[in-house]
Amino acid sequence: xxxxxxxxxxxxxxxxxxxxxxxxxxxxxxxxxxxxxxxxxxxxxxxxxxxxxxxxxxxxxxxxxxxxxxxxxxxxxxxxxxxxxxxxxxxxxxxxxxxxxxxxxxxxxxxxxxxxxxxxxxxxxxxxxxxxxxxxxxxxxxxxxxxxxxxxxxxxxxxxxxxxxxxxxxxxxxxxxxxxxxxxxxxxxxxxxxxxxxxxxxxxxxxxxxxxxxxxxxxxxxxxxxxxxxxxxxxxxxxxxxxxxxxxxxxxxxxxxxxxxxxxxxxxxxxxxxxxxxxxxxxx
Amino acid sequence: xxxxxxxxxxxxxxxxxxxxxxxxxxxxxxxxxxxxxxxxxxxxxxxxxxxxxxxxxxxxxxxxxxxxxxxxxxxxxxxxxxxxxxxxxxxxxxxxxxxxxxxxxxxxxxxxxxxxxxxxxxxxxxxxxxxxxxxxxxxxxxxxxxxxxxxxxxxxxxxxxxxxxxxxxxxxxxxxxxxxxxxxxxxxxxxxxxxxxxxxxxxxxxxxxxxxxxxxxxxxxxxxxx
Ligand SMILES: Nc1ncnc2c1ncn2[C@@H]1O[C@H](COP(=O)(O)OP(=O)(O)OP(=O)(O)O)[C@@H](O)[C@H]1O
Ligand SMILES: [Mg+2]
Numbered sequence: 133x134x135x136x137x138x139x140x141x142x143x144x145x146x147x148x149x150x151x152x153x154x155x156x157x158x159x160x161x162x163x164x165x166x167x168x169x170x171x172x173x174x175x176x177x178x179x180x181x182x183x184x185x186x187x188x189x190x191x192x193x194x195x196x197x198x199x200x201x202x203x204x205x206x207x208x209x210x211x212x213x214x215x216x217x218x219x220x221x222x223x224x225x226x227x228x229x230x231x232x233x234x235x236x237x238x239x240x241x242x243x244x245x246x247x248x249x250x251x252x253x254x255x256x257x258x259x260x261x262x263x264x265x266x267x268x269x270x271x272x273x274x275x276x277x278x279x280x281x282x283x284x285x286x287x288x289x290x291x292x293x294x295x296x297x298x299x300x301x302x303x304x305x306x307x308x309x310x311x312x313x314x315x316x317x318x319x320x321x322x323x324x325x326x327x328x329x330x331x332x333x334x335x336x337x338x339x340x341x342x343x344x345x346x347x348x349x350x351x352x353x354x355x356x357x358x359x360x361x362x363x364x365x366x367x368x369x370x371x372x373x374x375x376x377x378x379x380x381x382x383x384x385x386x387x388x389x390x391x392x393x394x395x396x397x398x399x400x401x402x403x404x405x406x407x408x409x410x411x412x413x414x415x416x
Numbered sequence: 417x418x419x420x421x422x423x424x425x426x427x428x429x430x431x432x433x434x435x436x437x438x439x440x441x442x443x444x445x446x447x448x449x450x451x452x453x454x455x456x457x458x459x460x461x462x463x464x465x466x467x468x469x470x471x472x473x474x475x476x477x478x479x480x481x482x483x484x485x486x487x488x489x490x491x492x493x494x495x496x497x498x499x500x501x502x503x504x505x506x507x508x509x510x511x512x513x514x515x516x517x518x519x520x521x522x523x524x525x526x527x528x529x530x531x532x533x534x535x536x537x538x539x540x541x542x543x544x545x546x547x548x549x550x551x552x553x554x555x556x557x558x559x560x561x562x563x564x565x566x567x568x569x570x571x572x573x574x575x576x577x578x579x580x581x582x583x584x585x586x587x588x589x590x591x592x593x594x595x596x597x598x599x600x601x602x603x604x605x606x607x608x609x610x611x612x613x614x615x616x617x618x619x620x621x622x623x624x625x626x627x628x629x630x631x632x633x634x635x636x637x638x639x640x641x642x
């Protein structure tokens with residue numbers, strides 16, 4: 133099933149500036165968006181969850197996505213990771229539609245092969261880690277580089293150890309996930325996603341399942357990665373301090389729409405919409 | 417009534433038959449595992465026709481008796497096609513297909529028990545479907561169902577006498593042949609019964625062991641597995 137908007141996209145030029153969702157003041161200088169959401173809608177059965185999302189994300193940009201529970205933040209990230217198919221609208225990655233492809237010159241629904249190719253640019257870290265319980269930490273991190281990137285065992289392990297060092301777990305290589313604390317599990321999950329070197333990584337409330345005393349270690353790892361710069365990040369979070377510190381831009385979504393977006397200072401010190409003001413009130 | 421001397425005379429005849437029975441059991445079991453996996457995986461295919469075909473085949477095989485399937489494969493298939501297989505090959509194929517449909521149900525429950533997050537993490541790591549099955553899903557889905565698989569091994573073992581109907585010289589057919597040659601039924605059938613009892617008990621003990629080992633492993637080093 134191909135949506136109206138996807139057809140339209142095929143008729144337009146991919147570089148159509150008129151379709152730019154982001155006001156020029158917020159747009160990083162130069163560069164084309166790595167990810168573009170255009171009029172993206174998602175319903176689960178009768179329930180509309182996202183009601184028309186326009187969002188451009190630029191290479192290396194750190195975006196914090198905040199909003200009340202149930203506003204569709206996770207759904208947005210999952211669509212980018214190809215875990216959920218939009219009901220309407222287009223998601224472009226590097227200018228190419230994610231959920232549609234061309235066949236005999238006509239746009240058709242993406243098949244698994246197309247999705248497999250496209251999702252190589254995207255990574256995701258989940259709230260509940262989803263480590264592979266039957267594999268050691270090292271095996272968790274080397275599985276995808278070996279199988280997908282076709283690295284040799286030595287290359288993959290070298291890369292994995294480097295990433296695990298980055299998240300402070302190089303001494304846990306041969307341990308099984310069940311022997312790790314929640315914070316350690318999440319750091320392994322981050323290392324596992326990082327080795328695939330995606331252009332954009334979705335972090336979906338990666339500290340929400342953790343005991344409060346373990347939140348800090350995970351957030352500081354993410355801050356470190358953010359400083360390195362090259363990878364764009366979509367940080368879905370309820371940690372306002374963290375969002376303020378890391379994000380280049382903050383998006384506030386509510387009831388399936390982007391209500392307000394801006395630089396962190398503006399969003400947190402000078403929220404314009406009443407909806408956002410009320411939301412931030414709860415974090416004071 | 418029981419003549420030990422006659423019983424001892426019978427044993428050499430039972431030895432090859434015993435080997436055939438065990439061979440048919442193990443080969444049939446392995447085929448059942450293979451077909452079971454295929455049916456279970458095809459039953460979850462993204463392509464609706466594959467899913468539908470797999471489920472229909474499973475339903476069809478399960479609704480007909482093993483004996484009828486064995487007859488069909490042994491007598492009808494050679495009439496319909498140029499393929500004619502010996503009794504042993506036909507027999508293990510029938511066992512494998514028949515119990516493969518039950519085994520697929522066992523695997524399905526194991527696969528369903530793997531949390532959805534494991535699939536999603538595999539997608540997020542760009543693993544192919546094939547790699548996800550082989551490295552992520554099946555290694556978590558199969559260990560918990562090993563005891564149930566073991567029970568099917570015993571069921572298949574006890575079902576092998578069905579194959580005497582397609583002339584496979586297994587234990588029961590051997591007993592019948594001996595009995596009709598000597599008109600002494602007591603010893604041959606008792607020996608067959610005892611052999612079945614002994615092997616079944618050994619299988620059960622083995623499964624009990626595996627079960628223990630598995631639950632031990634689950635608690636101690638792979639606690640995340642459910
Ligand atoms: N697979 C699904 N089937 C049906 N409804 C769903 C599904 N996934 C999400 N929803 C619904 O969509 C809405 C948005 O969910 P989503 O998880 O995207 O919100 P969220 O902003 O991430 O919330 P939270 O802050 O609680 O994580 C919710 O009402 C949820 O119940
Ligand atoms: Mg969420």
